[in-house]
Amino acid sequence: MTARTLAVVSAGLSTPSSTRLLADRLTAATVAALRERGDDATVEVVELRTHARDLADHLVTGFANGSLRAAIDTVVGADGLVAVTPVFSASYSGLFKTFFDVLDKDSLTGTPVLLGATAGTARHSLVVEHAMRPLFAYLRAIPAPTGVFAASEDWAGAGGVDAELARRIDRAAGELADLVAGRPSAKRPVDPFADVPSFEELLRGQ
Amino acid sequence: MQFGVFSVSDITTDPTTGRTPTEAERVQAIVTIAKKAEEVGLDVFALGEHHNPPFFSSSPTTTLAYIAAQTTRLQLSTATTLITTNDPVKIAEDYAMLQHLAGGRVDLMMGRGNTGPVYPWFGQDIRNGLPLAVENYALLRQLWDTDVVDWSGQFRTPLQGFTSTPRPLDGVAPFVWHGSIRSPQIAEQAAYYGDGFFHNHIFWPAEHTARMVEFYRRRYEHHGHGSADQAIVGLGGQVFVRRNSQDAVREFRPYFDNAPVYGHGPSLEDFSRETPLTVGSPQQVIERTLGFRDYVGDYQRQLFLIDHAGLPLKTVLEQLDVLGEEVVPVLRREFAALKPAHVPDAPTHASRVAARQATKEEVPA
Numbered sequence: 001m002t003a004r005t006l007a008v009v010s011a012g013l014s015t016p017s018s019t020r021l022l023a024d025r026l027t028a029a030t031v032a033a034l035r036e037r038g039d040d041a042t043v044e045v046v047e048l049r050t051h052a053r054d055l056a057d058h059l060v061t062g063f064a065n066g067s068l069r070a071a072i073d074t075v076v077g078a079d080g081l082v083a084v085t086p087v088f089s090a091s092y093s094g095l096f097k098t099f100f101d102v103l104d105k106d107s108l109t110g111t112p113v114l115l116g117a118t119a120g121t122a123r124h125s126l127v128v129e130h131a132m133r134p135l136f137a138y139l140r141a142i143p144a145p146t147g148v149f150a151a152s153e154d155w156a157g158a159g160g161v162d163a164e165l166a167r168r169i170d171r172a173a174g175e176l177a178d179l180v181a182g183r184p185s186a187k188r189p190v191d192p193f194a195d196v197p198s199f200e201e202l203l204r205g206q
Numbered sequence: 207m208q209f210g211v212f213s214v215s216d217i218t219t220d221p222t223t224g225r226t227p228t229e230a231e232r233v234q235a236i237v238t239i240a241k242k243a244e245e246v247g248l249d250v251f252a253l254g255e256h257h258n259p260p261f262f263s264s265s266p267t268t269t270l271a272y273i274a275a276q277t278t279r280l281q282l283s284t285a286t287t288l289i290t291t292n293d294p295v296k297i298a299e300d301y302a303m304l305q306h307l308a309g310g311r312v313d314l315m316m317g318r319g320n321t322g323p324v325y326p327w328f329g330q331d332i333r334n335g336l337p338l339a340v341e342n343y344a345l346l347r348q349l350w351d352t353d354v355v356d357w358s359g360q361f362r363t364p365l366q367g368f369t370s371t372p373r374p375l376d377g378v379a380p381f382v383w384h385g386s387i388r389s390p391q392i393a394e395q396a397a398y399y400g401d402g403f404f405h406n407h408i409f410w411p412a413e414h415t416a417r418m419v420e421f422y423r424r425r426y427e428h429h430g431h432g433s434a435d436q437a438i439v440g441l442g443g444q445v446f447v448r449r450n451s452q453d454a455v456r457e458f459r460p461y462f463d464n465a466p467v468y469g470h471g472p473s474l475e476d477f478s479r480e481t482p483l484t485v486g487s488p489q490q491v492i493e494r495t496l497g498f499r500d501y502v503g504d505y506q507r508q509l510f511l512i513d514h515a516g517l518p519l520k521t522v523l524e525q526l527d528v529l530g531e532e533v534v535p536v537l538r539r540e541f542a543a544l545k546p547a548h549v550p551d552a553p554t555h556a557s558r559v560a561a562r563q564a565t566k567e568e569v570p571a
Contacts, residue, residue: 060471063410065480193421196390199398199429202340205360 001040004180006030007078008045011085011096018118020047022150023084025161026116029173030082030180037181044078046071048095055098064102076107080180081141083132084116087124091131092117100135108141112179114172115147122151144175207541208552209534210250211243211526212285212442212509215263218516221464226516229262235519236263240273242523244280246530252283252315252509257291257324260466267300274308281554282308285404285442285509286317286385289346290338291328293362297342298349298370305375310555315383315404315440316343318392334361336391343382343395350379378562381553383440383507386418393418397425402438402553407498408511409467411480415441416501423503435549440507441498444483447528451486457521458485465515488532495533496540504545506552508537 008027012019023045031041048055054068064072075081085096115132117124128147136143146168154165161169213236219226227235240251251273253266263269270282282304287297297314305312318339319325322332330338341359348355349370358364374380383402386392387410396403403422405415419439426437446461448454455474462474462485477483484494495508510529513522551557 057472057476061409061468061477063414063480065472065476066411193390193417196394196421199340199394202336202391202394203344205337 001038002181002185004034004039004041004079004185005074005077006034006041006043006080006082006180007075008043008082009048009075009084009096009099010045011048011093011099012118013049013086013093013095017086018150018152018155019084019086019116021155022116022118022148023082025169026082026084026114026148026173029169030080030114030176033170033173033177034181037177039177039181041080041180044074046074046099048099051099052095055095055102058102059098068102072103072107076103076111078111079183079185080176081108081111081113082116082176083113083136084118085132087117087119087127090124091127092135097135100139103139105139108136108139110183111141112176112183113141113143114176115143116149116172117147118150120152122153125149125151142179144172144179146172146175148172207505207538207545208249208281208507209529209537210248210252210281210283210507210509211239211512211529212250212252212254212283213239213263213513214254214285214511215256215261216466216514217260217262218466218514220516220518221460231519232262233269235513235522236269237273237276238519239513239522239526240280240282241276242526244277246526248280248526248530248534250281250283250507250509252285254285255288256321257288257327258321267304270312271304271307274304274311277311280311282312283383284314286315286319288319288324289316289342290318290335291325291330292342294342294346295349295362295365295368295370298346299372301380302350302370302372302374305380305555306372310375310559312555313381313383313402313553315385315402317385318389330361336389337361339392340395343399347379347399350374375555376559378555378558380555381558383438388414388418390418390421393422394425397422397431397437398429400426400429400431402440402506404440404507404509405442405502407442407482408444409481412482412498412501415482419502419505432550433548435503435546438550438553439502439505440509440552441502441505442509442511443495443498444481444511445491445495445525445529445533446485446512447488447491447525447533449487449528451490454485454487461515461517469515488528488536491533492536492540495537499541499544504541504549506550 010020010023034041085092115128117127154162243251255266318335325332355368383404384396385404387406407415423434423437427434446458512525
C-alpha cells in the first residue's frame, strides 16, 4: 500500500458548517476510493476559520506566522487536496481566496484537487465551474472533472444526504483517487535556495 | 562587534498626539540622533535613501558628511544605498568624497529598493532590479579598485578612460554590505565579492534570516574568502526599551499598532513572538539580542531601528541613553566572550588599510 496524504481545506464559518460537512463527505469517499486502489491515506484538515486572523496578518506583514505556516506546509506538501468553500456574493468566500492568495503561486502545481462548494440556494450551482475552476487552473493544480456543489435542499434526503448528491460525491472522490493513485508519492516543499544561480552566471546575465 | 542604529527616515504622524513632524524637524532630529549615538558610545549610524514621501532622506551623503563634521568616532553607513536607480559613477564619487571628509569612517550598504514607481523616475524598471544590482555593483567595484576604467554594459553609457575622483582614501574603498530580506542572489553577490551581508531582521520571522545568512556563509566559503564562520554578517533589529517592561509595552503599543509597515495587523505580542521585535526591559533586550547569535553564528554588526513610526525625538534620545548605558555594554562583553579568535571583527578603514599593507608585504612587487 502506498501511503498518501490528503489535505482538506474548508472555509466554512459556522459550527457545525455545511461546508465542513461536505468536505468530510468528500474526504471519507476519497479515502475509501483510494483504499480500493490500494493506497492508504492520512487526512489533514485545515479549517480556515481558525486561521482567519493569521491570514489577515499575512496580508499586512507579508509572512505567515507559525500556525499558518504549518497549515500551508500541510496543504502544499499533500498528495491530494479537497477544497471546499461556501458561496458568498456569487463566488468563493474572501477567506477561501485569501488562503490561496498567500500560497506561493507554484506551490500547488500538479496537485490533484477536488473542488466543492455549498450555498443556501441551487441558483449558485455553477460557482464551482465559473469561480473555483479558473482559480485552480491559474495555480496549475489538477482539478477533478466533477466538482461537487451542495445547496441546502441537497442535505434533505434519506440519511441526511440526497441520493443524487451522494452519487456526485462518490464520482468526484473516485476521480480524485484516480488522479492521486496514478502519481508518484508526495512532493515536498522545495528548497527556495536550491537553484540560485552562481554569481558567475548572474554576471553573464543568466 | 559593532552596535548602532539605522533610520529609514520616515515622517510619520505620532499616533498618540496626532502631530506630524515637519521635514525640517525630522532632518534636524536625525542629526541629533546620530550625534547622540556617538555620545552614548554606539559605533555606527546608518541612514536610508528614499525618493518618495513619507521619507526625507534623498541625499544621504550630504547628511552623513554633516554628521561626520560633528562627530569623531562614529562609523557612518547607509541603509540602504540604491544600487539599482543610482548611477554607479555617482555612488563611486559621492562615497569616496564622503570617505575622505569623514577620515575613513564610512561604509555603505547596497539595496535594490522595493518601490516600483521609483525606478522609472530614474529611467529604470523594477523588473530589472536584480540585473541592475549585479551590473551596477560590478562597475562600482571597478571604479573604486581601478584607476582608469574602460567599461560597457547593458544599463549605462559606456566609459572610456574614466577615472572616478577622488580616489578612495589610502587606496582602499569603503567596505560594502549587501542588504536583502529574501533574495538569495544578493547573498550570493555579497559572498562572491567577500563583502558583508546584512539582513534587515525586522519584518520577517528569524528562520528567514537564519536561512539567508547560512546560505551567504556557505557561499562566502565557496568563493574562497575564508571559512563560513568568518563571513561578515550584520543584523537589523527593532527594540523599544524601558526600565520596566510593562511601561515599554504600554508606551510602544500605539506606535506599533499604527506603524506604516505592519500596523493594523498582528498584535504587538504576536509580532514579538513571530519576529525579532523586542519591547521590554534592558535585560529582555539583552537576552533576545544575544539569542540572535544562536541562529546566525558570531556576527559583526548589530543595528537597531528606534526612530520610526512617529516616535518623538525625546523618546528616541531616551532609547539611546538606555541602549548606551545598560544594553550595549553588556552585549559587547557577552558577545566578545563568546566569539572565537578566528572570527574577524567588522572591517574598518584602519583594518582594511592594514590588511592591504600586509598583502603587499607578502607579495613584493
